[in-house]
Amino acid sequence: xxxxxxxxxxxxxxxxxxxxxxxxxxxxxxxxxxxxxxxxxxxxxxxxxxxxxxxxxxxxxxxxxxxxxxxxxxxxxxxxxxxxxxxxxxxxxxxxxxxxxxxxxxxxxxxxxxxxxxxxxxxxxxxxxxxxxxxxxxxxxxxxxxxxxxxxxxxxxxxx
Numbered sequence: 001x002x003x004x005x006x007x008x009x010x011x012x013x014x015x016x017x018x019x020x021x022x023x024x025x026x027x028x029x030x031x032x033x034x035x036x037x038x039x040x041x042x043x044x045x046x047x048x049x050x051x052x053x054x055x056x057x058x059x060x061x062x063x064x065x066x067x068x069x070x071x072x073x074x075x076x077x078x079x080x081x082x083x084x085x086x087x088x089x090x091x092x093x094x095x096x097x098x099x100x101x102x103x104x105x106x107x108x109x110x111x112x113x114x115x116x117x118x119x120x121x122x123x124x125x126x127x128x129x130x131x132x133x134x135x136x137x138x139x140x141x142x143x144x145x146x147x148x149x150x151x152x153x154x155x156x157x158x159x160x
Contacts, residue, residue, distance in 0.1 A: 026079050026081070027079070028072050028077040028080065028091070029077070029078055030065055030066075030076045031044060031045045031078055032044045032065055033062065037139075039144065041068045042065045043063065043064065043065065043139070044062065044063060044065040044066070044076045045060055045061075045076065045078070045088070046060065046075055046076045047060055047075040047076075047093065047110065048061050050075070051066075051073045051075050052074055052075075052092075054074070056093050056095050056110040059109065062139050074090075074092035074093070075090070075093075078091075079091045082096075082113075083121075085117060086119045086120060086121065087118065088119065089113055090110070095111060095112060096110070096111065097110060097118070098110075098111055098118050099129060105132055105135060117130055118131075
């Protein structure tokens with residue numbers, strides 16, 4: 001694994017869509033880094049854990065995108081309509097990405113969604129907090145690590 005250089009300028013706005021994995025009318029997309037870094041499959045926002053067994057209490061990470069397997073996995077699948085409303089909503093788990101608190105906006109949690117818009121998507125391909133546009137989603141510096149499966153082996157970067 002190669003060390004990952006400064007990532008603060010990387011954008012997240014690269015949406016790939018897939019047919020819905022549920023029988024509802026939800027259109028599922030994945031949110032992918034514009035720069036693939038050290039994984040040709042790219043990195044997507046992901047709930048920690050494995051697909052259907054992901055644990056919302058463990059939070060989010062960036063992980064090898066699963067769409068190369070032919071569809072978007074439930075732990076990476078976001079509702080496209082909610083994205084238009086500036087919400088990062090994982091419909092299979094019925095949770096949204098939100099700042100842990102107004103006092104601690106740098107920690108993100110997965111919680112039941114409210115009707116509030118938490119993020120702003122900018123023309124420079126960044127996702128910023130609506131309450132503090134000086135803060136944006138970024139991937140931490142460091143090395144990716146083995147994610148525990150896949151062929152080739154999946155990689156993850158724990159902090160976003």
